[in-house]
């Protein structure tokens with residue numbers, strides 16, 4: 001019997017497992033598993049979302065023109081070089097499909113975001129990992145993996161789940177040494193949380209080079225993960241390619257309306273950043289005090305490492321669950337001795353550290 005079969009590679013994909021949202025038997029779990037914004041979306045974005053309800057029979061603006069205009073204004077960019085997507089996930093997948101296929105390689109760093117490998121495989125390409133140093137992407141080890149089959153290099157900056165970042169000059173050095181046929185995709189999903197003098201999300205590199213793309217999202221600091229909205233800043237030729245490939249209405253009207261309102265609410269975004277600026281270091285400090293080391297995260301999450309390895313991390317996760325706390329296990333990333341914890345609301349962060357402290361004290 002012959003039956004329909006997917007292209008080679010598709011069945012090799014280990015499906016992405018998102019952060020859990022529920023614990024059986026627990027009414028109101030504290031969810032610190034998916035790097036969602038602790039403060040949620042701007043009330044103005046919620047109002048804009050609701051207002052779309054009466055027009056649900058209308059197709060959305062296929063070009064997302066107003067939204068692209070607002071993004072361009074907010075970040076000082078060329079609207080024509082912005083492409084919106086249903087989450088940055090969609091843009092990552094489109095870039096893989098457009099630039100890589102069977103026989104091609106898609107490169108990323110050892111603990112890089114899992115979607116790169118999934119999207120590469122779904123395009124029929126081969127994902128390739130380069131070792132990191134100190135839980136941080138390493139330019140020379142990435143460059144050492146580049147060969148004539150390499151088509152794309154994904155760099156999450158800062159990275160999820162490690163929270164570490166590469167400084168400007170290192171990203172520039174990576175681009176400079178990279179063969180010009182390789183498209184460097186800088187995934188700056190957490191850019192708004194970072195304020196380090198030596199960090200930039202990559203706008204200038206996109207401006208000055210035909211082989212650099214930057215992706216951004218409304219899922220993190222803007223708190224709109226449910227609506228699926230992301231965007232890419234691209235050289236004109238890449239923007240043209242993505243516009244040809246994308247569905248004609250790939251971003252829904254509710255996402256566009258809420259995104260427009262969210263990006264205009266500077267006070268809300270500043271509040272979300274301030275909250276994170278206070279609680280991320282607090283979490284790292286508290287975790288250190290109970291014997292857990294963390295990577296130097298600049299995102300809205302921390303990666304905690306357990307001194308007794310994977311069994312201890314697993315036991316801690318199970319203990320947290322019994323107390324209604326959901327964090328993220330990291331075995332899928334090759335970090336089975338770690339848990340990733342998203343910065344939550346004040347009482348959520350306090351509950352998390354108190355419960356983990358209790359766990360660490362139990363022999």
Ligand SMILES: *Cc1c(COP(=O)(O)O)cnc(C)c1O
Pocket residue numbers: 035086087088089090113156159160187189216217218219220225228229230
């Ligand atoms: C959360 C995240 C994204 C955002 O994905 P969306 O599809 O826009 O929700 C992208 N890259 C990284 C590294 C992330 O952690």
